Amino acid sequence: PLLAAALEAGEGIDIRALLAEALHMGDEGHNRNKAGSLLYLRHLAHRIVKVKADDALKEKVLAFLGDNALSVLNPVMAACKAMADAGHGVEGSTMVTAMARNGTDFGIRVSGLGERWFTAPAQIPDGLYFPGFSSEDANADIGDSTITETAGIGGFAMASAPAIVSFVSGTPQDALNATLEMYEITIAEHSHFTIPPLDFRGTPTGIDFRKVVELGIAPRVNTGIAHKEPGVGQVGAGLVRPPMAIFEQALMAYAETYNL
């Protein structure tokens, strides 16, 4: 409630601008939101002081926001959802406008194919586990945060975040290569989200399911790894790709819908 009051105590926060800045500060906007969360704290700190509430509570909220390197992820997901939805429902469009997993299946929606979901069993992510956990404990890929990759950040913006490899495994060169590979299956380069190490090239944005199927390159997704027992929570972080089958399904449905 204190946070809600603080958010209402000022103008709206431009999350797209915040993300653009965070991508210049070593974030990729999904698994690494260190800079974004601090930028969020910066927007909120002076507002929190203004709210009528107990000082001890304000202190606790500020300490929590500062210590949580993913505090901005939920607003970021909402912003990415708004961006992706803006591209949904365009007749004939082959762009993927949503990717999500429920712990059992991985599903996508396509702009030109209405409300239909294309789904197939989700995979186990490949990554680093917190001490005491291993892939034995991992649930199949889960969560809605893949909306970040759908909108052109996260796994698609790895080149912005060389330091992330200490969290999701790999080398800084792998991070560069991940972004370069995603240019192969996307429609555009983002005009707001740019990558300094690639000479400020825009992030690869807008997955075209035809390119995915043609090239056999599935999108790269950065993700947290959840324990398979409820209540345990996150046990690691890593990389995963959606099953190719869902893009093939989309291709078949597209051919049917548009009589190709």
Add this chain to the structure above:
Amino acid sequence: PLLAAALEAGEGIDIRALLAEALHMGDEGHNRNKAGSLLYLRHLAHRIVKVKADDALKEKVLAFLGDNALSVLNPVMAACKAMADAGHGVEGSTMVTAMARNGTDFGIRVSGLGERWFTAPAQIPDGLYFPGFSSEDANADIGDSTITETAGIGGFAMASAPAIVSFVSGTPQDALNATLEMYEITIAEHSHFTIPPLDFRGTPTGIDFRKVVELGIAPRVNTGIAHKEPGVGQVGAGLVRPPMAIFEQALMAYAETYNL
């Protein structure tokens, strides 16, 4: 005074650890301290709430700290000074332990050559000017912040901060090259300050004046540019190098001191 009370309201802040983290977030620690300043805000925000003071004042201080992308530079300079001084006064050492400019001269001190300063006229930095100003307005290079380069960050850590080129001019490749060049004239690679795009290689640290003279490569310094009239303040930011003459002077003095 509010800030002083906030600083006293908790443990000391480990600026070396803060810098190490900021170098993984696109800072080089001298001209670009965006991430470092936000990390500083994160340490201070909840402490500021705790201090007994007017809420309106707290709000103002938090907004100022958040809006000032260089708010941590002064503590960083103090920390770098402490690190560099720790290496001063070692008999026979050819390491530069201080670099500073007073707007007229550029001076250095050397670990094995006592309290003596080697000085020569300072140059005009090469860089980008704020709107309405040009190199006509620039004073000769000024300030003590070159202690950051002396300690292995700033111009020496450019490879960590590809986004800085929009502020100091150049391309991200220039930023990488700047750091690579500095390995030529330094003694060690920093064990705490590492550079993700160079596979977490330590920053080039500890200028050896012999290497500077032998290779003809002067240290690279990132700097603000001050107006030549007092009171106007900063009019731009850019790159500068100290005059070669001061390293040659140091070499002569070293030969004399140690009877070489």
